[in-house]
Amino acid sequence: MNKMRWFFWTLLMLNAVAAYWFSGAADHRRDVVSDLTSVNRAGQGAEVKELQLWGESSAADEQKVVAEEANQQQLEKMSPAEPEQHVSDMPVDEEVCRQLGPFEPQMVAKILLVLGDRANGILVINKEEVVSEGFWLIMQPRETRAEAELLLKSLHDRNIESYLITDGEYENGVTLGVFSGKENADSYQDKLLAEGVESVLIPRTKVEKKAWVQLKGDNNDENTLSDIAATLGIEESAIRQEESIPCEMSN
Structure with a gap:
């Protein structure tokens, strides 16, 4: 009778340990999968941000050049202009x-x-x-x-x-x-x-x-x-x- 009781408690302990073990393993796998998914999403986002078509790149470069030219023109307008040399249109007195x-x-x-x-x-x-x-x-x-x-x-x-x-x-x-x-x-x-x-x-x-x-x-x-x-x-x-x-x- 005592052996049966010991055997019963032993099985109960083993079931508890097994339940804990399998529950912790599932949570660990779930965390690993979540981390991998986050890493993949971050990697994919970085790749999308760097990947551009040739036409889109050219358009961006042109917009950059236009913006630089506009800034240069604005600076020229703000800078003091050189005085123009005025040529008199008055007729020269002829002897x-x-x-x-x-x-x-x-x-x-x-x-x-x-x-x-x-x-x-x-x-x-x-x-x-x-x-x-x-x-x-x-x-x-x-x-x-x-x-x-x-x-x-x-x-x-x-x-x-x-x-x-x-x-x-x-x-x-x-x-x-x-x-x-x-x-x-x-x-x-x-x-x-x-x-x-x-x-x-x-x-x-x-x-x-x-x-x-x-x-x-x-x-x-x-x-x-x-x-x-x-x-x-x-x-x-x-x-x-x-x-x-x-x-x-x-x-």
């Missing part, structure tokens, strides 16, 4: 002179001689000018020389002074005269027209070289003009003046 003329080239030496010391600084400028030689009254050229001679004969028969033009631009035409003034030329043309003779009035010109004297500074006064006029024996009004023109430089 102006007065020119008197025109004179015959051979008269220039005489002008400079009478001016004496005032001639220093006076510049002589030679210019080509169109000079009037009066007016030419003609009848238009004919097709042939024979027609022109026939016309000339008819004019002579009417006692109209005329001459045959034998060369040049108006060859085979007839000249009715040369006039120094337009008023006389117009009057004679009207007279011929009343007699049934039609004509053309042509201005005659030629190119001549004329001398001008350029005055500036102390030489640019009325005394110089009056002295030149007296030297040439002409009125001051006969001398043309070009006022306040840019000074020409000597060659």
